[in-house]
Amino acid sequence: MTWRLHVDKTVCGATGMCAALAPDLFRLDEAYAEPVDAEIEPDELALDAADQCPTQAILVTENGREIGPRP
Numbered sequence: 001m002t003w004r005l006h007v008d009k010t011v012c013g014a015t016g017m018c019a020a021l022a023p024d025l026f027r028l029d030e031a032y033a034e035p036v037d038a039e040i041e042p043d044e045l046a047l048d049a050a051d052q053c054p055t056q057a058i059l060v061t062e063n064g065r066e067i068g069p070r071p
């Protein structure tokens with residue numbers, strides 16, 4: 001099973017929260033965050049980061065189905 005990570009650069013506020021929470025999954029440059037790898041093994045931290053992103057810029061999908069942020 002593979003998850004895909006996506007950061008919407010148009011809404012990312014560059015807070016760095018995701019990179020602080022999950023540095024193996026997200027990195028921050030000066031303008032926005034991006035996934036370290038677009039495809040990952042399932043990792044609860046990815047969902048936590050998506051949940052906590054203040055601008056809901058992080059999308060986590062599994063087989064094309066949105067699983068994060070959680071409702």
Ligand code: SF4
Pocket residue numbers: 007011012013014015016017018019028032033052053054055056057058
């Ligand atoms: S937590 Fe959200 S707004 Fe902050 S850097 Fe990550 S993707 Fe951008």
